[in-house]
Amino acid sequence: MASRARVRAPELIGKGGWLNTGNKDLTLSDLRGRIVVLDFWTFCCVNCLHVLDELRELEERHRDTVVIIGVHSPKFVHEAEHQAVVDAVERYGVEHPVLDDPELGTWKQYAVRAWPTLVVIDPEGYVVAQHAGEGHAHAIAKLVEELEAEHAAKGTLRRGDGPYVPPEPVATDLRFPGKAVRLPGGSFLVSDTTRHQLVELAADGEQVLRRIGTGERGFTPDSFNEPQGLALLPDNRVAVADTVNHAIRVFDPGTGALETVAGTGKQWWQGSPTSGPAREIDLSSPWDIAWWQDRLWIAMAGVHQLWTYDPATGTVEVAAGTTNEGLVDGPAAEAWFAQPSGLAAADGRLWVADSETSAVRWVERAEEGDGYVVRTAVGTGLFDFGHRDGAADQALLQHPLGVTALPDGSVAVADTYNHALRRYDPVSNEVTTLATDLREPSAAVLVDDDIVVVESARHRLTRLRLPEEAIRVESVAHRTQRAATEVAPGALRLDVVFQAPAGQKLDTRYGPSTRLLVSATPPELLAEGAGAGTDLARDLVLADGVTEGVLHVSAMAASCDDAPDIEYPACHVHQQDWGVPVEVVEGGAGRLGLVLAGLDAE
Numbered sequence: 269m270a271s272r273a274r275v276r277a278p279e280l281i282g283k284g285g286w287l288n289t290g291n292k293d294l295t296l297s298d299l300r301g302r303i304v305v306l307d308f309w310t311f312c313c314v315n316c317l318h319v320l321d322e323l324r325e326l327e328e329r330h331r332d333t334v335v336i337i338g339v340h341s342p343k344f345v346h347e348a349e350h351q352a353v354v355d356a357v358e359r360y361g362v363e364h365p366v367l368d369d370p371e372l373g374t375w376k377q378y379a380v381r382a383w384p385t386l387v388v389i390d391p392e393g394y395v396v397a398q399h400a401g402e403g404h405a406h407a408i409a410k411l412v413e414e415l416e417a418e419h420a421a422k423g424t425l426r427r428g429d430g431p432y433v434p435p436e437p438v439a440t441d442l443r444f445p446g447k448a449v450r451l452p453g454g455s456f457l458v459s460d461t462t463r464h465q466l467v468e469l470a471a472d473g474e475q476v477l478r479r480i481g482t483g484e485r486g487f488t489p490d491s492f493n494e495p496q497g498l499a500l501l502p503d504n505r506v507a508v509a510d511t512v513n514h515a516i517r518v519f520d521p522g523t524g525a526l527e528t529v530a531g532t533g534k535q536w537w538q539g540s541p542t543s544g545p546a547r548e549i550d551l552s553s554p555w556d557i558a559w560w561q562d563r564l565w566i567a568m569a570g571v572h573q574l575w576t577y578d579p580a581t582g583t584v585e586v587a588a589g590t591t592n593e594g595l596v597d598g599p600a601a602e603a604w605f606a607q608p609s610g611l612a613a614a615d616g617r618l619w620v621a622d623s624e625t626s627a628v629r630w631v632e633r634a635e636e637g638d639g640y641v642v643r644t645a646v647g648t649g650l651f652d653f654g655h656r657d658g659a660a661d662q663a664l665l666q667h668p669l670g671v672t673a674l675p676d677g678s679v680a681v682a683d684t685y686n687h688a689l690r691r692y693d694p695v696s697n698e699v700t701t702l703a704t705d706l707r708e709p710s711a712a713v714l715v716d717d718d719i720v721v722v723e724s725a726r727h728r729l730t731r732l733r734l735p736e737e738a739i740r741v742e743s744v745a746h747r748t749q750r751a752a753t754e755v756a757p758g759a760l761r762l763d764v765v766f767q768a769p770a771g772q773k774l775d776t777r778y779g780p781s782t783r784l785l786v787s788a789t790p791p792e793l794l795a796e797g798a799g800a801g802t803d804l805a806r807d808l809v810l811a812d813g814v815t816e817g818v819l820h821v822s823a824m825a826a827s828c829d830d831a832p833d834i835e836y837p838a839c840h841v842h843q844q845d846w847g848v849p850v851e852v853v854e855g856g857a858g859r860l861g862l863v864l865a866g867l868d869a870e
Contacts (some may be wrong), residue, residue, distance in 0.1 A: 274394050275394055275395040275867070276393060276394060276395075277296055277304075277387075277389045277393050277394060277395050278374070278377035278378060279295065279296055279377075280294065280295065280296060280306075280337065280339070280367050280374055281369070281373045281374055281377070282339070282340075282367040282368050282369030282370070282371075282373060282374055283368075283369070283370055283371055283373070284340070284350045284353060284367075284368025284369065284370050285350075285367075285368055286365060286366070286367055286368070287353065287354060287357050287365065287366040287367075287368060287435075288357065288362065288363070288364060288365045288366055288432055288433060288434065288435065289365045289431055289432070289433055290433035292431070292433075294337070294365060294367075294431055296389070296393055297393075298431070299335055299337075299389075299431075300391065300392070300393060300426070301391045301419075301424060301425060301426025302333060302334065302335045302391060302426060302430070303330070303333055303334045303335070303388070303389070303390065303391060303412055303415050303416070303419075304334075304335050304336075304337060304388070304389040305323070305326075305334060305335070305336045305337070305386060305387070305388055305389075305408060306337050306339050306374075306378070306386065306387040306388075306389065307319060307320070307323065307336060307337065307338045307339065307384065307386055308339045308341050308374075308375060308378070308380045308383060308384060308385040308386070308387070309338055309339070309340060309341070309383060309384050310340060310341055310342050310343050310344075310347055310383050311340070311347060311352075311353070311356035311359075311360065312343055312344055312347060312607075312623065312624065312667050312685075313343070313383045313384065313607075313624075314553050314555075314569045314570050314607050315383065315384055315401065315402055315570075315844075315845075316383050316384040317360060317512075317553070318384075318402050318535065318553065318570065319384045319386070319402055319405075320360055320361075320362060321512060322402065322403075322404075322405040323336055323405060324363075325405070326405055326408060326409050326412065327363070327364060329409075330409075330412055330416075331430065332427045332428060332429070332430075333412070333416055333425065333427055334412055334430075335364070335365070335430045335431065336364040336365075337364065337365050337366070337367060338357075338362055338364060338365070338366035338367065339366075339367045339369055339374050339375065340353050340356075340366055340367065340368050340369060341369050341372050341374070341375040341380070341383065342370055342372075343383065343750075344653060344666055344667050344685050344746075345653075345666065345685070345746050346666060346667070346684075346685035346686075346687075347685070348370035348371075349370075350368055350370070352708075352725075353366070353368045355444070355708070355725050357435075358435065358443075358444070358462065359444040359461070359462050359724075360462075360494075361462070361485075363432060363434065364430070364432050365430075365431055365432055372750070376751075378395075378398075381400070381753075381846060381848060381862060381863075382400050382401070382844060382845075382846045382847075382862075384400070384401065384402070385398065385399070385400045385863075386398070386399045386400075386404060386408065387399075388408060388411060388412075388415075390415055390419065391415070391419045391424045391425050391426065392419070392424055395867070396411070396415070396867075397411055397865075397866065397867065398863045398865075398866070398867055398868075399842070399863070399864070399865045399866075400844040400846070400862065400863055400864055400865075401823075401842065401843050401844025401845070401864065402842075402843060402844070403537065403840055403841050403842045403843060404842060404865060406769070406840050407769035407772075407840070407842075407865060410769050410770055410771060411769070411770065414770060440727040440728075441467070441474075441476050441727075441728075442458060442460050442463075442467060442727045442728060442729075443460060443461075443462040443463050443727055444460075444461050444462040444724050444725065444727065445458045445459060445460055445461060445467075445710070445722050445724055445727065445728075445729075446459040446461040446494075446495065446496040446497070446710055446711065446722065446724065447459050447496055447497050447498050447509075447556060447670070447710065447711040447722060448498065448711055448713050448720065448722050448729060449498040449499065449500050449506060449713065450500075450713050450715060450720075451468070451500070451504075451506075451521055452500075452504055454471040455468055455469060455470055455471055455477060456468070456469045456470075456471075456473055456713065456720070456729065457469075457498060457506055457519075457521070458498075458722070458729070459495040459496055459497070459498055459508070459509075460479075460495075461494050461495060461496060461511075461724075462494070463483050464481055464482070464483055464484060464485055464486075464491065464492045464493055464494060464495070465479050465480060465481035465482075465483050465492065465495075466479070466480040466481060466492070466495065466498075466508065466519065467479050467480070468480070468521070469729065473720055473728075473729035473730075473731060474728075474729075480519060480524070480526070481495075485512070487510075487513045487515065487533045489526055489527075490526065492508070492510050492513065492517070493510060493511070493512035493513040494510075494511050494512040495508050495509065495510050495511060495517075496509045496511045496554075496555050496556060497509035497511075497554065497555055497556030497557040497558075497567065497611070498557070499557040499558050499559050499564065500559070501518070501559060501564070501579075502559065504521070504522075505518050505519065505520045505521070506518070506519045506520075506521065507519075507529075507557050507559075507564055508557075509554040509555060509556060509557050509566070509567075510528075510531075510554070511553050511554060511555055511569075512553070513531065513533055514531050514532070514533060514534060514535050514536070514550060514551040514552055514553065514554070514570070515528055515530060515531030515532070515533055515551060515554075516528070516529050516530035516531055516546075516551070516554060516557065516564070516566065516577060517529065528547065529546055529547070529577065529579070529582075530546035530547065530549070530551065530566075530577045530584050531546070531547070531549070531550065531551040531554075532547070532548065532549070532550050532551075534550045535550060535551075535552050535553075535570065536549075536550040536551055536552040536570070536571060537550070537841045537843070538591070538783075538824050538841055538843055539826075539841065542585065542586045543583065543584065543585035543586065544583060544584070544585075545582060545583060546577055546582050546583055546584045547582075549584050551566070551568065551570075551575070551584075552568055552569075552570030552571045553568070553569045553570030553571075554566045554567065554568055554569070554570075554575075555567045555568075555569035555607075555608070555609040555610075555669075556608075556609060556610050556611045556621075556670075556711075557611065558611035558612060558613045558618065559613060560611075560613035560618045561618075562578075562580075563576040563577060563578050563579075564576065564577040564578075564579070565587065565611055565613075565618055566584075567608040567609055567610065567611050567620065568589075568608070569607045569608055569609050569623075571589070571591045572589055572590075572591055572592065572593045572604065572605045572606055572607060572608070573586055573587075573588060573589030573590075573591060573605060573608075574586075574587045574588040574589055574600075574605070574608060574618075574620070574631065575587055587600060587631075587640065588600035588601070588603050588605070588631060588640060588642055589603055589604065589605045589608075590602065590603070590604060592604045592785065592787075592820070592822060592845070593605075593606045593607070593624065593650070593820075593822075593845050593847075594606055594625070594649065594650060594787075594789070594820060594847075595622070595625040595627055595629075595644060595647060595648065595649045595650070597629075597641075597642050597643050597644055598641065598642065599634070599639060599640075599641055599642075600631065600639060600640040600641060600642055601639070603641075603642035605620070605622050605625075605629075605642075606622055606623070606624035606625040606627075606650060607622070607623045607624040608620050608621065608622050608623070609621050609622075609623040609668075609669045609670075610623075610668065610669050610670040610671045610682065610710075610711065611671065612671040612672050612673045612679060613673065614673030614677070614679070615677075616632055616633065617630045617631065617632050618630060618631040618632070619671040619673060619679050620671065621668040621669055621670055621671045621681065621682070622647065622668075623667050623668060623669055623684075624650060624667070625647050625648075625649055625650055626647050626652070626653040626664065626665040626666055626667055626668065627644055627645075627646055627647020627648075627665070627668075628644075628645045628646045628647065628665070628668065628671060628679065628681055628692055629642060629643060629644045629645060629647070630642070630643055630645060645660055645679075645692050645694065645697075646660050646663050646664075646665060646681075646692055646699055647665065649789060649818075650789075650818070650847050651818065651847070651849065652664065652745070652746075653665065653666045653667065653685075653745075653746050654666060654743075654744045654745035654746045655683070655686045655688065655701075655743070655744045656699075656743040656744065656745055657690075657698075657699050657700050657701055657743070658698060658699065658743075659697065659698060659699075660692065660697045660698060660699055661697075663692075663698075663699035664744075664745055664746075665681065665683050665686065665690065665699075666683060666684070666685035666686045666746070667684050667685040668681050668682055668683045668684055668690075669682055669684040669709075669710040669711065670682030670684070670709065670710050670711035670712060670722070672711070672712040672713065672714055672719065673714075674691070674714065674734075675714075676693075677693075677694060677695065678691055678692060678693040678694065678695075679691070679692050679694075680702065680712055680714075680719060682709040682710055682711055682712055682721070682722070683709070684708050684709055684710055684724075685708070686704075687704065687705065687706045687707055687708065687709070688701055688702075688703060688704045688706060688709070689701070689702045689703040689704075689706060689709060689712065689719070689721060689732070690702065702719075702732075702734070702735055703721075703732055703735070706721060706723050706726075706730065707723050707724070707725040707726040708723070708724045708725035708726075709721045709722060709723055709724065710722050710724040715731070717733065717734055718731050718732060718733055718734065719731075719732050719734050720732075750849060751849075752816065752849040752850055752851040753848055753849065753850050753851070753856075753857065753860065754850075754851050754852075754853050754855075754856035754857060755810065755850050755851070755852055755853075755856040755857050755858070755860065756852070756853070756854065756855065756856040756857060756858050757810055757812070757852050757853075757854065757856075758809060758810060759807060759808070759809055759810075759858065760797075760807075760808040760809070760810055760857075760858060760859070760860060761805070761806075761807055761808075761858060761859040761860070762786065762797070762805065762806045762807075762808055762819075762821065762859075762860050762862070763804070763805050763859060763860070763861045763862070763868075763870075764784060764804040764805070764821065764823045764862050764863075764864050765804075765861060765862065765863045765864060765865070765866050765867070765868045766782070766804055766823070766825045766842065766864040766865050766866060767865055767866030767867075768825075768827040768830075768865075769827065769840075769865070771829060771830055772827040772828060772829055772830055772840070773827060773828065773830040774825065774826070774827055774828075781825060781826040781827070782802055782803070782804050782823070782824065782825045782826075783800065783801075783802060783822075783823065783824040783825075784800070784801050784802070784803060784804055784806060784821070784822070784823050785799070785800045785801075785820075785821070785822040785823075786798055786799065786806060786808065786819065786820065786821055786822075787799075787819075787820045788817055788818065788819055788820065789817055789818045789820065790814065790817055792811055792814050793810060793811060793814045793817035793818075793819070793850075794808060794809070794810065794811065794819075795809040795810065795811040795812075796808065796809035797809060804823060804825070804864075810852055814852065815851065815852050815853075816849070816850065816851045816852065817849075817850060818847050818848065818849050818850070819846075819847075819848045819850055819860070820845070820846070820847055820848075821845070821846040821848065821862060822843075822844075822845045822846075823843065823844055823846075823862070823864050824841060824842065824843040825841075825842045825843075825864060825865070826840070826841050826842075827840055827842070828840075842864055842865055843864075844862075844864055846862055848860065848862070
């Protein structure tokens with residue numbers, strides 16, 4: 269086995285303490301002899317949720333040698349609340365120890381720059397690999413097998429039960445419900461996300477009439493995997509965004525029948541088809557859905573796009589977004605989204621809760637031609653959020669997950685991380701607060717003069733009278749708490765580090781196997797170096813006079829098994845988007861190294 273750099277793993281520290289350990293604090297010395305995989309995640313991040321699912325098989329297969337430790341490193345202020353982390357661990361079925369690190373102490377010690385990031389520590393306590401983004405489970409599984417063999421031979425591998433202690437289950441009718449829809453008879457259908465079911469509640473929003481689904485994760489005719497969005501179709505059936513199954517299902521309340529209309533059950537990756545027969549095209553974490561313009565629109569949170577499903581032709585296609593994460597308006601094919609998670613159709617507009625940019629946006633027909641355009645009502649980008657009412661261009665939200673069209677043409681916003689229900693009025697172009705003291709509201713349903721809110725973290729539906737006047741709320745503004753990287757003026761060398769996993773090589777059969785896309789906020793930050801290319805290294809030039817901003821870097825690499833006797837080698841895509849806050853100062857760094865896979869030697 270090739271020799272590796274010997275870098276001692278820093279200790280695990282976090283002021284929030286430990287979860288899933290039976291109230292025991294863990295140290296690296298407690299884990300000596302085991303292979304440790306640190307998963308730096310934050311629960312707002314859909315890519316982090318993808319990695320949680322990628323790791324489940326590894327976790328089960330190597331349970332006696334591998335310990336996965338989730339290091340929760342918050343982006344939003346709400347994510348720094350300990351109870352919010354406790355809720356998220358249960359909500360997403362995290363079955364390994366989690367360190368709550370609200371001040372990013374361990375994040376800084378490991379020089380992490382992006383969510384998600386995986387760090388592998390060998391049984392002797394040394395860092396042996398780092399991977400940013402998704403798609404690395406196969407590489408880590410291969411490395412784990414090598415480490416097991418190496419350290420079993422050295423006598424430094426310790427097998428046995430891990431430190432995971434499951435929490436006590438809690439009995440409630442719903443558990444972290446996601447979305448809801450009102451059925452024609454007046455009852456509610458709710459996605460009971462954590463229990464992998466749909467639940468029909470009576471018109472009072474409390475009495476359980478029936479449950480749909482086995483309650484176990486699965487992709488069968490009677491099972492779901494963390495379902496979220498629901499939409500009533502013209503024939504009174506209900507479309508379901510079966511999020512972790514990467515599929516759209518349709519449920520018939522009359523017969524109880526459930527069918528899959530779009531998705532294969534596999535996650536979409538760069539290079540996969542983006543249109544075609546719906547049952548043959550991969551999807552990526554569909555989070556919400558809405559019927560608009562004679563199609564089902566899909567908030568494809570996993571790839572920062574909107575897709576459509578046309579039941580007349582049985583096809584899906586991309587409708588808006590480029591897969592780049594950010595906030596860019598304009599023609600639908602050129603717009604950028606950031607984890608769209610809520611949809612609501614109203615007349616000529618499709619409203620969008622764009623969660624990672626803390627924004628409310630809309631899609632409408634272009635004035636000329638047959639296409640669509642995307643516009644922003646509230647929100648400025650990935651790094652500014654808070655709770656501020658007033659003029660829309662100054663107002664702030666915090667990771668909204670739902671939008672609801674109101675009869676007067678305005679839109680109610682489930683402002684999830686502010687625990688509030690907000691309202692945007694396109695006539696006055698102002699934002700107000702309708703209700704506070706909700707707990708992670710994720711959606712709302714209009715019922716006559718009332719609005720029924722899905723209080724996800726209180727595990728219930730809450731009925732509110734739509735107020736005639738807004739509530740006064742003290743203004744609060746925040747920026748993401750990641751420290752900016754100090755860089756020198758002028759030339760800046762960008763190196764994306766990628767080392768193909770053992771036994772693999774870059775796949776160059778059909779041309780370049782790597783891709784790099786660079787941009788900046790504000791765009792004026794970069795005098796040279798923006799745009800797309802195939803080299804994972806690039807020389808940038810920072811413009812004179814711009815002292816701070818964010819570098820957006822998107823990298824992809826494809827690697828395949830390197831064995832001449834394999835006729836059809838297995839290939840894997842590794843990809844990650846970074847948003848790196850930078851401050852331009854004399855004496856700053858002249859190189860920015862970002863690890864996609866491997867270890868940065870510099």
